[in-house]
Amino acid sequence: MDRARDIQNLNPNNEVRRTFENFIKVCNTKGSDGVLLEDTHIVCLYHKDSALYSLEWSQVDPKVEIKKKVEDNWIVEDGDAHSRFPVKIFSQKQVYDFAKNPNALLNLIDQSSSVQYKEWNMRWGDEISRYYSLCAQKRELELQISHKPTLVGQLADIEQKISVLENSSHQEVLTKYQNYANKSRIISEYQSSIVNFSNLFTNLIDEQSPKLNLSEFKPVLESEVEIASHLELLSEQLETFKQDMLNNIYTLESQLEAFDKSYSQSNFISEKSAAVAAQTNLSQTFISQGIESSNQYESLIDTKLSLEKSIDSLNKVEKRIQEVNDQIQNSYQSIIDIRIELTENRIEFLNRYINGNDAIQIQILPLCDRYHLEI
Incomplete structure (x- = not known):
């Protein structure tokens, strides 16, 4: 189910990652690291939504191939196995590693369908980009009226x-x-x-x-x-x-x-x-x-009309600055709302799946620093 990428996202010095990297090496000689062969081929059958799927991985093609059984035939399908089949099976070493790293549990929560972190992160990134763009636009307009x-x-x-x-x-x-x-x-x-x-x-x-x-x-x-x-x-x-x-x-x-x-x-x-x-x-x-x-008077009149026209244009720019500033405030509030939404989704996940479990106690504080969490 292409969960290897989860391990590879860990710190290179992480014990679980080092163990996994040793595990997936090809065993060429007796006593060497690794348990795989050059022709290792792994197949996982997955029953989902009344359909049977085959997820296949091999040394030749490390990308997980998705096949769906239609009658007596296996039909290749497009898609990302990592996202289409979000099942995680953890070893005892991984569970122990989670206990040492609160962010690991938080990452698991974010990958759930309840939180939908990827979709949320896209909206978050879009709003952040919009905010920066509006601020840059405001600076340009302010330069015009300087x-x-x-x-x-x-x-x-x-x-x-x-x-x-x-x-x-x-x-x-x-x-x-x-x-x-x-x-x-x-x-x-x-x-x-x-x-x-x-x-x-x-x-x-x-x-x-x-x-x-x-x-x-x-x-x-x-x-x-x-x-x-x-x-x-x-x-x-x-x-x-x-x-x-x-x-x-x-x-x-x-x-x-x-x-x-x-x-x-x-x-x-x-x-x-x-x-x-x-x-x-x-x-x-x-x-x-x-x-x-x-021509002094005529020149003065022409200059006066030209200045009035320029100032009138700058007045319109000032009005535009106020409009952009309102948009900046709205965008800033949207950033806060979107961030609060992430926290609420995480809390909803905990209330649905973890609440009442004495073995796991997690507290998520609104807008807290994810790198200094305590469990």
Whole structure:
């Protein structure tokens, strides 16, 4: 039943392991260690769930072969004998060794179907990996916002400079220019988003649309002909859906084109142009008053808008950090819950099989250190 791996997992200096390793050696000469021959072949018949199995081991092929008896034939089956046939038979030396090593008993408990340690360990490992991944993600996000205070400080300086200019007698011209510049940016970004959105769906239809070649189906039976008919209807419905999508995209693009035309001819554009012209004239006045550049105010406005956009992006990152932090807390709680589940399963095993046995007394403490157990 491939229990040799249990022995091989013991410490190399363990007496049971050393005895076993000597036992499985091939005996070549009189007085040498080992009891096996070069052609030793061991067969174990195992009755399980109303079926008879043959577990075979040989020196030629150390892997345990599983066979199932079907009528008068033995059929080879796949699988791991160690897990499919979890029967353990211990020698007196092994039982004595268990008494010296509490963890040996704990390992036996973990291998039981009640505890299912392997399945539990997979979930434990997955959650640990998820926790580390979330922590790494949080660190990356925190690195992104590390320069936010610098940007906030720069924005405060820019706004201070702008307020000095806007508090002059030319405040109305400057405020109008800033208003139109900001709203023009919003309109431009929205137009670009619509174009990207339209292109996304067009590419999706062109490149990722499901395709069906009915000639490859080649229906022969009546049932297949019926299915082919339904497939054809489904394919036609898909083509209709795609065409409707393309028509909607065309309508959207036509509407966007109409908006561009009306926008370019709107009073908004005329008023914006007037505001830009007034700002240009005002810049000439600023030059005459000793301001370094005629584009200083425009540059300040552009910088202010850029900083606000960057800070807004960082605010979204901060929100994402909070979401990730919540996930980290949930993952940490899941790690605790999963670990508690292992302890509860172990205690359930003891209550079911060991409770009331005066010869064996085991106490399992929640979240205890398995390497410093006492029995």
